[in-house]
Amino acid sequence: MHGGCRAKIGDVAAEAGVSVTTVSHVISGRRPVSAATRARVEEVIHRLGYQADPSARGLRTQRTRTLGLVVPDLANPFNAELAVGMQEITLAHDYLTVVCEAPLGGPYLPAVLRQLVARRMDGIVLGRYGATRRDLDLITGSGTRLVRLGGPLEAGPGDVVRAAEVEGMRDLVRHLVKERGYRRIGFIGGEEGVEPGGERFQGYRDALAEAGLDIPDDLVVWTSFTRDGGRIGAARLLAATEPPDALVCANDLIAIGALDTLRERGVDVPGQVAITGYDNIEAASLVSPALTTVLNPAREIGRSAARILMQRLDDDDHGPAREVVLAHRVVTRESA
Amino acid sequence: MHGGCRAKIGDVAAEAGVSVTTVSHVISGRRPVSAATRARVEEVIHRLGYQADPSARGLRTQRTRTLGLVVPDLANPFNAELAVGMQEITLAHDYLTVVCEAPLGGPYLPAVLRQLVARRMDGIVLGRYGATRRDLDLITGSGTRLVRLGGPLEAGPGDVVRAAEVEGMRDLVRHLVKERGYRRIGFIGGEEGVEPGGERFQGYRDALAEAGLDIPDDLVVWTSFTRDGGRIGAARLLAATEPPDALVCANDLIAIGALDTLRERGVDVPGQVAITGYDNIEAASLVSPALTTVLNPAREIGRSAARILMQRLDDDDHGPAREVVLAHRVVTRESA
DNA sequence: CCCAGAACGCAAAACGTTTTGTAGTGTGCC
DNA sequence: GGCACACTACAAAACGTTTTGCGTTCTGGG
Numbered sequence: 001m002h003g004g005c006r007a008k009i010g011d012v013a014a015e016a017g018v019s020v021t022t023v024s025h026v027i028s029g030r031r032p033v034s035a036a037t038r039a040r041v042e043e044v045i046h047r048l049g050y051q052a053d054p055s056a057r058g059l060r061t062q063r064t065r066t067l068g069l070v071v072p073d074l075a076n077p078f079n080a081e082l083a084v085g086m087q088e089i090t091l092a093h094d095y096l097t098v099v100c101e102a103p104l105g106g107p108y109l110p111a112v113l114r115q116l117v118a119r120r121m122d123g124i125v126l127g128r129y130g131a132t133r134r135d136l137d138l139i140t141g142s143g144t145r146l147v148r149l150g151g152p153l154e155a156g157p158g159d160v161v162r163a164a165e166v167e168g169m170r171d172l173v174r175h176l177v178k179e180r181g182y183r184r185i186g187f188i189g190g191e192e193g194v195e196p197g198g199e200r201f202q203g204y205r206d207a208l209a210e211a212g213l214d215i216p217d218d219l220v221v222w223t224s225f226t227r228d229g230g231r232i233g234a235a236r237l238l239a240a241t242e243p244p245d246a247l248v249c250a251n252d253l254i255a256i257g258a259l260d261t262l263r264e265r266g267v268d269v270p271g272q273v274a275i276t277g278y279d280n281i282e283a284a285s286l287v288s289p290a291l292t293t294v295l296n297p298a299r300e301i302g303r304s305a306a307r308i309l310m311q312r313l314d315d316d317d318h319g320p321a322r323e324v325v326l327a328h329r330v331v332t333r334e335s336a
Numbered sequence: 337m338h339g340g341c342r343a344k345i346g347d348v349a350a351e352a353g354v355s356v357t358t359v360s361h362v363i364s365g366r367r368p369v370s371a372a373t374r375a376r377v378e379e380v381i382h383r384l385g386y387q388a389d390p391s392a393r394g395l396r397t398q399r400t401r402t403l404g405l406v407v408p409d410l411a412n413p414f415n416a417e418l419a420v421g422m423q424e425i426t427l428a429h430d431y432l433t434v435v436c437e438a439p440l441g442g443p444y445l446p447a448v449l450r451q452l453v454a455r456r457m458d459g460i461v462l463g464r465y466g467a468t469r470r471d472l473d474l475i476t477g478s479g480t481r482l483v484r485l486g487g488p489l490e491a492g493p494g495d496v497v498r499a500a501e502v503e504g505m506r507d508l509v510r511h512l513v514k515e516r517g518y519r520r521i522g523f524i525g526g527e528e529g530v531e532p533g534g535e536r537f538q539g540y541r542d543a544l545a546e547a548g549l550d551i552p553d554d555l556v557v558w559t560s561f562t563r564d565g566g567r568i569g570a571a572r573l574l575a576a577t578e579p580p581d582a583l584v585c586a587n588d589l590i591a592i593g594a595l596d597t598l599r600e601r602g603v604d605v606p607g608q609v610a611i612t613g614y615d616n617i618e619a620a621s622l623v624s625p626a627l628t629t630v631l632n633p634a635r636e637i638g639r640s641a642a643r644i645l646m647q648r649l650d651d652d653d654h655g656p657a658r659e660v661v662l663a664h665r666v667v668t669r670e671s672a
Numbered sequence: 673c674c675c676a677g678a679a680c681g682c683a684a685a686a687c688g689t690t691t692t693g694t695a696g697t698g699t700g701c702c
Numbered sequence: 703g704g705c706a707c708a709c710t711a712c713a714a715a716a717c718g719t720t721t722t723g724c725g726t727t728c729t730g731g732g
Contacts, residue, residue: 391718
């Protein structure tokens, strides 16, 4: 059992008594081959365990059948899920996914992108970054396809795949109203005007409007997207003349901070006041009571991005940029 | 700014007024080139942004300069760190790392390995699996280099990089016994027979034996290396006729799960029952109480594995199998 | 001044595919 | 029975490198 014993297409052809062309056609299906010949060739391919050499194929076709994924932090489960989703789809279509971590804040991103472009990735999925126009052009400039995970479509080249923030929050608040029967629902936002706070607030308003509940001005506060922000926000809302029976927070950190305040004051969650977060960060399931929140459909985003890329590549599709928006999923735990 | 405008080695040669051979020699350094010529060629390479086409190079050299990493679960931060460590080293040496997830328990592993071998990886790092001999031969049979992350050296082909699991767990349990005075110490393992569960269990047994404590059969359970596994395992152990005063878990996820169960039942940690984990993943310091655990040098393991592989490849080294053992460190926090 | 040897650069082959133009073989219709 | 046409299979070129054998140009010593 020594190395270097890989069958070549010529070996297959010889063994099957046909030319290499025919073998290639059997594999690619680009020209018809008689059923008998096809069967014979396929049998030989299987018996010899033949697999085309990707370097040779790539050299000829100018395609590597490889997609790159660049994320700021692989230890973040959101990004890991992204990778798994992509891999799931690519492997099934005989593509490969290469995952690279390029930490935020540093010269890493351009270096990693250059590497991937040099490696002739067919397409690149760029994670949630504040990528500069220069970074993006580095990719598309060499003909590499691009999918961005967030940001407005018109902010740069390539397609966009993202989650539906407005709808996600709407569904969460709907859950509070319809399933759980809460009526006086407050909102703790992050810095006012910073996305995705605005979109999430809109989802909250939509759901209340839909349920015929009014939006109590004294139950909406804007603080910051941090645990401390949540502490302060919750304290402010509890001081309202008619206090809320549920607190919807713009993200999980805020919710965890709010939880701190309530625990400190001996308020029972969710008995007296319910709490919800957003993002489903790791800590959301670690705190007590575990946080009801909204999950970013990371795996599905990865799948979609891979599908878009492969479809554009296989169809040689250079049509206008597309945007895919995926539904969030409400994760019901103990806090609401 | 249209695609397909990548410089070829011929373009560089023409621009620099030399032959392609010379350019190649400048790049590889395989034959001396006069300083003047070298400087001129390098300038042109830089100016044109030339990067050799990996397919063409791979076809000629029969090397892809690509290493594969196969792990059972990318969402596990230990594995993510592994990947980051490999990437760190490989990128610096102009190698690429391809990370693949192949979940435990299913037909995934052979399929993923076949993919990677078909893609002509130069080397593969196989994460912590109960890989069969057949799986391993699938890799080495085609000349692909292998590094295993655990298991005895003689259990199969390839080199081994691992942390000192037995010693790590022994030191941790010693700490419980000697510093903290716990006597009835239970053990929650992952899937039985899957490493590094066995080694960790042995460290646990060694420490108990050394302290003259007996190993209570009814205080050892095997579940799975997940949070849910920990929840279930802890519930089982608490039901013992004489419950434990400490729970040693085979990894941090299990410990966090065990913590869930104890919190739910109002058991004070570490007052009534102490808990320990293993790996020191990010979450270990986020939970409350913060987890006493053992630091698994995941990133360093990834680095070592990549270094071994690249060294063997670059030196065409087929010498006897090597084993690299990396030191662990007990991290004392609140839970024990 | 000439020659040996070192230093350097070139042309051409090879790597394993895919793809295109073309030759060969049946088959059905007139 | 001959011809056109579809259907198949083949030979050869191309993809962009690396590498080897060889020719050329210097350099310094006799």
